[in-house]
Amino acid sequence: MSTTGHGHSEPGADPESIAVGHELKDANVGPLVFAALGLGVLLLVSFIVMGVVLRSTGNTLADTSSDLPTTTAMQMQIPPSPRLQQNAVIDGNQIIADATKKLAGYGWVDQQAGITHIPIERAMELVVERGVAGK
Amino acid sequence: MANAIPNRVLVRLVWLPLLLLLSACHIDMYDQAKYKSNQPSDFFQDGRAMRAPVPNTVAMNSFKPDSPLATGKLNGELVTNLPPEITLDANLLARGRVVFNAYCAPCHGLAGDGQGVIANRGPLVAPSYHTDRLRTMAIGYFFDVATNGVNRMYGYGARITAEDRWAVVAYIRALQLSQNADVKALPPEDQAKVEAGK
Amino acid sequence: MSAQIFSRTANAYLRISLIVITLLVCGIIAALIGLYLSPWYTDAGVAKAQPIAFSHKHHIADLKIDCRYCHNTVERAATAGFPATETCMSCHSQVWTTSPLLQPVRDSYQNNTPIIWNRIYDLPAFVYFNHSIHIAKGVGCTTCHGQIQTMALTAKAQPLYMGWCLGCHRDPAQNIRPRDQVFNVDYDVLSMPLAERQQLVIDYQIPTDGRLTNCYTCHR
Numbered sequence: 001m002s003t004t005g006h007g008h009s010e011p012g013a014d015p016e017s018i019a020v021g022h023e024l025k026d027a028n029v030g031p032l033v034f035a036a037l038g039l040g041v042l043l044l045v046s047f048i049v050m051g052v053v054l055r056s057t058g059n060t061l062a063d064t065s066s067d068l069p070t071t072t073a074m075q076m077q078i079p080p081s082p083r084l085q086q087n088a089v090i091d092g093n094q095i096i097a098d099a100t101k102k103l104a105g106y107g108w109v110d111q112q113a114g115i116t117h118i119p120i121e122r123a124m125e126l127v128v129e130r131g132v133a134g135k
Numbered sequence: 136m137a138n139a140i141p142n143r144v145l146v147r148l149v150w151l152p153l154l155l156l157l158s159a160c161h162i163d164m165y166d167q168a169k170y171k172s173n174q175p176s177d178f179f180q181d182g183r184a185m186r187a188p189v190p191n192t193v194a195m196n197s198f199k200p201d202s203p204l205a206t207g208k209l210n211g212e213l214v215t216n217l218p219p220e221i222t223l224d225a226n227l228l229a230r231g232r233v234v235f236n237a238y239c240a241p242c243h244g245l246a247g248d249g250q251g252v253i254a255n256r257g258p259l260v261a262p263s264y265h266t267d268r269l270r271t272m273a274i275g276y277f278f279d280v281a282t283n284g285v286n287r288m289y290g291y292g293a294r295i296t297a298e299d300r301w302a303v304v305a306y307i308r309a310l311q312l313s314q315n316a317d318v319k320a321l322p323p324e325d326q327a328k329v330e331a332g333k
Numbered sequence: 334m335s336a337q338i339f340s341r342t343a344n345a346y347l348r349i350s351l352i353v354i355t356l357l358v359c360g361i362i363a364a365l366i367g368l369y370l371s372p373w374y375t376d377a378g379v380a381k382a383q384p385i386a387f388s389h390k391h392h393i394a395d396l397k398i399d400c401r402y403c404h405n406t407v408e409r410a411a412t413a414g415f416p417a418t419e420t421c422m423s424c425h426s427q428v429w430t431t432s433p434l435l436q437p438v439r440d441s442y443q444n445n446t447p448i449i450w451n452r453i454y455d456l457p458a459f460v461y462f463n464h465s466i467h468i469a470k471g472v473g474c475t476t477c478h479g480q481i482q483t484m485a486l487t488a489k490a491q492p493l494y495m496g497w498c499l500g501c502h503r504d505p506a507q508n509i510r511p512r513d514q515v516f517n518v519d520y521d522v523l524s525m526p527l528a529e530r531q532q533l534v535i536d537y538q539i540p541t542d543g544r545l546t547n548c549y550t551c552h553r
Contacts, residue, residue, distance in 0.1 A: 085256070088395035092252045096397055099245035103313060106328040114318040116329045123313035124228040124306070126321075132223060132274045132308045133215050142347055149354045153361070167458035172412045175449060183447055237399035237516070241424075252397045257428035289423040294405040 205297055207278030214275035221301045231306030234299045238291060239281075247310040259287075264307055265314050277304035375492035381451045384437050386486070393482040393518055400474050400516050411463040415450055418442045453489050454478075461553055470537050471509045472501075475518050482518040502545040506530045509537070 017023045085091060103120040118126075170176060170184035179186070188194060199205040203218040217223055236245060242261040244250040249263040262269075281300045284290035291300070318329055372378050392398045401407060403416035418441040425435055441448045454477075456462055475481060479490020491497060501508050507522075509530050514520040522530075534541065544550065 088256075088391070091255070092395055092397045095250065095252050095255055096245065099240075099248070099250065102246040102248070103310075106325070107332055108329065109315065116316050116318045116321070117314050118312070118316050118321070118325060118329070120232075120309060120313045122325065123316070124225065124232070124309040126312055126316075127228060127305065127309045128223055128225055130312075132217060132305050134271055134274065134308060134311070142351065146347065146351060146354070149351070149358065152358050156361075164459055165457040169458065171458065173415050173452075181446070182449070233513075237401045238405075241396065241398050241402065252395075253424060253428070256396070257424075259424070259427045287427060289419060289426070293417070294420065296409070 203275070204301070207275035207282065209275075212275075213273040213279065215273045217274065217301060217305065221298065221305075223305060227302050228306050228309055230299065231302030231304075231309075234295060235303045235306050235310075238295060239303065242288075246314065247307060248314070261288075264311050270311050270315065274304055274308065277307055370492070372492075375489070375494075377489045377492045380484070380486035380488040381453060383451055383487070384448055386434055388485045389481045389487050390483055390485045400518075407464045408468050409465050411461070411465065413464045415448075418448060453487055454493065456493065459552055461551060468515055469512075470505075470539050471512050471515060471533055472505075473508075473510050473515045473517070473520060473522065475520070476501075476508045476510075476522065480518070498551065499546060502550070505539045505541070505545070506534050509533050509539070512537075 013023075014025075017025070102117070105117075105119060107117055109115040109117050172185060174184040175182055176184040203209045203214045204220045207214055221227065235247075239247075240251055241253045242249075242251040242259060243264070244254065244261070247264040249261040251261060253259060254261040264270075278300055279285075280288065281295070281303060282290055282292035282297075295303070316325075318326055321329070368374055392403075393400075400413075403420050404413040405416070405420070407413035418438060421435075421438045422442050425438060429435055437448055440446070477491055479488075481487070481490075506527065507530070510520055510522050510525065511533065525533075539545070
């Protein structure tokens with residue numbers, strides 16, 4: 001250890017403590033307590049100031065009136081189309097699901113003109129009856 | 136020392152199995168001097184074991200310009216009905232559905248509306264079958280297009296057999312009917328279901 | 334008194350070396366068997382380089398293209414068929430027309446030269462496998478070709494040992510599926526109860542009298 005040689009003591013450690021093997025001097029409590037109290041006071045003061053400011057401007061913390069509406073925010077994040085495909089599997093599944101839905105069930109295409117859509121299975125049966133000559 | 140002698144013999148023999156490592160495998164049965172399909176060839180100049188037809192020739196029985204089954208045309212006119220070799224029944228349409236979904240739906244869409252997965256991605260425009268022009272078009276036209284292609288669509292005559300192509304065009308009629316059925320022409324039970332909106 | 338040839342410890346050395354040599358031989362044999370079964374030797378799961386970086390994953394999972402669109406002889410011929418360049422160009426004459434990755438396809442189409450793919454499932458010349466009969470009897474693509482819809486680069490899914498072929502030929506019920514699900518890559522064979530699969534074997538008239546394990550079924 002260098003302390004035994006030329007008096008180059010470790011910074012902050014006095015020779016007595018080193019000789020005994022533990023610190024003889026206690027921590028100075030006063031400044032610590034003062035700093036802690038000061039922090040608490042500062043916190044209180046800032047709450048009060050914030051309260052005063054909010055009250056004077058007529059707003060509350062829960063107020064969201066100045067937020068962007070979700071759709072606008074979305075549009076700002078997503079660049080305008082045509083965009084790169086994000087997930088080809090999901091898009092593909094969607095197209096298949098849409099087409100499958102189109103081929104299932106009865107419903108009106110144009111009620112005025114009397115045009116309907118019918119399930120593909122039924123259409124296949126009807127084509128067997130009617131032939132393939134077309135309309 | 137009497138037992139040491141058989142031990143010594145054993146020690147010598149124990150190395151023998153390692154000689155197996157020196158053996159080699161024959162691969163002349165694995166790679167025989169014959170061609171199977173799609174194999175490359177160093178005999179033919181173009182490197183193909185499967186031979187393309189000689190220019191200006193066709194395979195026997197593959198060229199039938201007068202047969203409606205092979206061309207969709209009779210005396211140069213598009214046929215309006217299936218050729219006599221094809222029977223319109225539930226099996227034909229079921230097969231047509233399978234083949235349509237495999238070969239046509241990528242571009243034309245499962246519903247035949249031109250909204251296939253491929254068409255959705257690229258600059259490719261696949262027409263919808265649900266137009267008045269195509270609803271009244273002779274069935275031979277669809278067969279001709281499926282066989283030889285049209286505009287930017289390639290022909291599928293080499294990929295789908297003629298019977299399957301006829302099944303597909305018959306199924307296209309079912310697709311057209313399914314998306315555009317005249318309610319007055321439907322049987323009463325179907326009319327009721329349309330009214331119920333099921 | 335003559336000198337001893339062997340030292341006192343010679344017997345011990347002999348016994349130890351006997352044990353070591355025996356273990357060594359067993360170890361080498363075990364290692365060779367392990368090597369024989371490993372992908373290092375069988376190429377199972379090892380993707381091969383191809384002239385075009387074709388992704389089955391993209392074309393199946395993303396684009397929903399049926400197997401038959403490209404492998405169009407699979408239902409009626411022994412070979413599933415490498416797609417003709419024309420098949421590629423059906424779409425790629427319009428999609429990705431300037432991609433350098435597809436230059437070999439365009440060259441092939443213009444010059445009428447084949448694209449030489451590296452075969453993944455390379456059976457010995459004395460095996461006569463027929464795709465169409467397996468398709469017709471309800472054996473799905475993924476049963477042998479694995480989860481092809483997840484393979485960006487294509488690799489063998491099976492080592493293709495004869496014992497694996499025989500496993501199914503002895504008991505077809507373990508790998509059979511309804512005919513309309515053969516090309517469905519997401520279908521799970523085990524989602525159908527064993528009893529129904531056994532019924533399928535009967536319905537599809539798959540011989541279970543041992544004919545399927547005759548040598549000449551696959552070797553001619």
